[in-house]
Amino acid sequence: MRVGILTGGGDCPGLNAVIRAAVRKGERHYGDQLLGFLDGWRGVVENQTMELNVERCRGILPRGGTIIGSSRTNPYKVADGVNRAKATFEELGLDALIAIGGEDTLGVAHKLVRDENLPVVGVPKTIDNDLSGTEVTFGFHTAVQIATDAIDRLHTTAESHDRVMVCEVMGRHAGWIATYAGIAGGAAEVLVPEEEFDIAEVCDFITKRHESGRYASIVVVAEGAKPKEGTLALQSGETDAFGHVRLGGIGNLLAEEIERRTGFETRVTILGHIQRGGTPTAYDRVLATRFGVAAIDAVHDDGFGSMVALQAGQIVRVPLEVAVGELKTLDHHLLEVAEVFFG
Ligand code: F6P
Numbered sequence: 001m002r003v004g005i006l007t008g009g010g011d012c013p014g015l016n017a018v019i020r021a022a023v024r025k026g027e028r029h030y031g032d033q034l035l036g037f038l039d040g041w042r043g044v045v046e047n048q049t050m051e052l053n054v055e056r057c058r059g060i061l062p063r064g065g066t067i068i069g070s071s072r073t074n075p076y077k078v079a080d081g082v083n084r085a086k087a088t089f090e091e092l093g094l095d096a097l098i099a100i101g102g103e104d105t106l107g108v109a110h111k112l113v114r115d116e117n118l119p120v121v122g123v124p125k126t127i128d129n130d131l132s133g134t135e136v137t138f139g140f141h142t143a144v145q146i147a148t149d150a151i152d153r154l155h156t157t158a159e160s161h162d163r164v165m166v167c168e169v170m171g172r173h174a175g176w177i178a179t180y181a182g183i184a185g186g187a188a189e190v191l192v193p194e195e196e197f198d199i200a201e202v203c204d205f206i207t208k209r210h211e212s213g214r215y216a217s218i219v220v221v222a223e224g225a226k227p228k229e230g231t232l233a234l235q236s237g238e239t240d241a242f243g244h245v246r247l248g249g250i251g252n253l254l255a256e257e258i259e260r261r262t263g264f265e266t267r268v269t270i271l272g273h274i275q276r277g278g279t280p281t282a283y284d285r286v287l288a289t290r291f292g293v294a295a296i297d298a299v300h301d302d303g304f305g306s307m308v309a310l311q312a313g314q315i316v317r318v319p320l321e322v323a324v325g326e327l328k329t330l331d332h333h334l335l336e337v338a339e340v341f342f343g
Contacts, residue, residue, distance in 0.1 A: 001032045001095040003299055005052060007066040008040030008073075008105030012125045012139035013280035014288035016060040016067055018100050021292025023052050030300055035092070036068035040101070041075050041108055043068075047088040061285060064278045074241040075108060086116055095119065096299040102126035102137070103324050104242040106307060110320035113305040121298045122307035122320050123291045127276055130174035132328045133318035134309035138288040143170065143275040144180040150271055151185025151218055158216035164206060164258055164266040168251030170275050171222035172244065175330045177275070178222035183338050188217040190338045191254075193224035194330045199231050199254075203261040205343040210264060219258070221251055232257060290315050 003026055007015045019036065026032035034052040037043030050068065060067055075081030088094070099109040100123040112118040124131045127143035147169045154165040167187075169177045175192020182190035188209055191197045206217050226234065232253060255268035280288065287310065294308040294315045306317040 001030065001299065002093055003032050003034050003296070004037050004044070004049070004092070004094050004097040005034060005068065006037040006040050006043060006097065006099055006101075006105075007068055007070045007125070008099065008101035008108075009070060009126070010102070011065050011070050011276055012127050013064045013142040013276070013278060014138035014284040015065065015070075015100060015125065016057075016063050017280060017285050017288035018123055018125075018138070018292040018295070019052065019067065020057040020060050021289040022098055022296040023057050024054055025293050026296045026299075027054050030296065032296070039069040039071040040073055040105060041085070042071045042073035044085045044088050044097070045073065045075050045078055045081050046084070047091060049092070062279045064276075064280065072104065072240050072242060074104065076111070077241045082112070082116065085112065086118065089118060096121065096304070098123060098295045098299065100125050102128070102131060103327065106131070106320055107324045110305075110324050113320060119304040120320075121295050121303055122323060123295050124307055124309060124323065127177065128171050128174055129176040130327050130329065131323055132326055133307060133323040134311065136287070136310055138284045138291060139276070139280070140176065141283040141287075142278075142281045143177050144184065145281050146275050146278070147177055147181035147220075147271055148184040150269065151181060151187065151220065154218055154269060155186070155216065158218060161265065162215035164217045164219065164255075164262070164264050166219045166221060166251050166255040166258065166266060166268040168221050168223055168268065168270040170271070172224045173327050173329065175222040175225070175335070178220050178225075179330060179334050179338050182220040183334075183341075185218065185220070186341065187220040187338070189219040189342055190335070191219070191221040191225040192330055192335065193222055193226065195335070196226050196228045198228050199257055199261070202254075203258055206258060206264065207262050209343050210262075219254065221254055223250060225250055
């Protein structure tokens with residue numbers, strides 16, 4: 001078969017491991033011919049590809065990023081994008097496409113299968129871990145480890161200076177990274193998009209904590225965390241092709257306000273794209289490899305319209321529709337665990 005692969009949306013540690021696994025099993029086991037679309041859906045719309053084979057994939061397992069590039073191009077927002085994508089399938093004689101991405105990339109995949117009958121299989125990727133249908137997405141574990149390492153480092157400098165440290169992590173709509181890293185790093189507060197926070201309460205916690213003899217506090221905040229209405233004004237930024245506002249800034253606002261209200265010296269660290277770069281953890285390499293193998297198997301097993309997923313430790317297939325239907329927000333039991341250590 002002739003099988004295309006694309007990586008869409010924000011990059012994520014483990015993308016290359018998925019590509020390598022699908023190529024390896026495709027070429028060696030099924031005798032497939034594989035090609036990578038450049039920069040996500042842009043490559044499909046513009047028919048831009050590169051050859052993928054076992055040789056080309058040597059050495060990429062531990063490498064972050066994606067050798068075929070990524071973008072947030074949305075074929076439904078580009079002039080004649082869907083027809084051009086269909087034409088690319090025809091011109092290349094493509095039998096299948098493996099789309100590796102999050103809610104946006106897989107949302108497009110779902111529509112192309114449902115409305116255009118294109119043969120697409122999905123692989124769940126996002127450091128944010130907010131895709132439904134799978135217990136975990138690859139990349140999440142690596143991002144949590146990076147954030148935890150950063151919090152460990154912030155602890156020692158915070159203690160030396162008796163400071164409050166605000167650490168802003170990614171998580172547009174879901175607080176998975178914030179909560180996992182907050183628990184693992186021993187944060188005094190974790191603020192997530194799923195629950196609006198009250199700045200007065202946050203400051204109260206910190207003040208009480210300091211009164212009881214603890215002088216350093218780590219506050220982990222997800223970039224999408226929101227203050228209760230009317231309590232703090234947030235600035236809105238530009239939007240991308242999928243309509244998402246560019247975030248990053250709540251940490252600064254929070255740090256300023258904590259210092260102003262409590263009088264404690266406060267600093268902010270915004271981890272940003274550091275969480276997405278670099279080598280994947282062993283866990284993510286294994287998960288990504290399992291997903292890659294499962295995706296090429298699905299291609300040969302008429303699994304179009306499905307996404308490979310992890311459920312109860314096993315790799316399964318779920319309909320793309322389920323995966324992109326509703327965002328997988330934080331499990332509140334997890335937040336309750338974090339809350340035991342607040343203040
Ligand atoms: O979707 C994953 C994500 O990492 C979000 O948490 C974050 O808001 C966004 O990507 C940032 O993406 P960009 O690369 O466009 O700045």
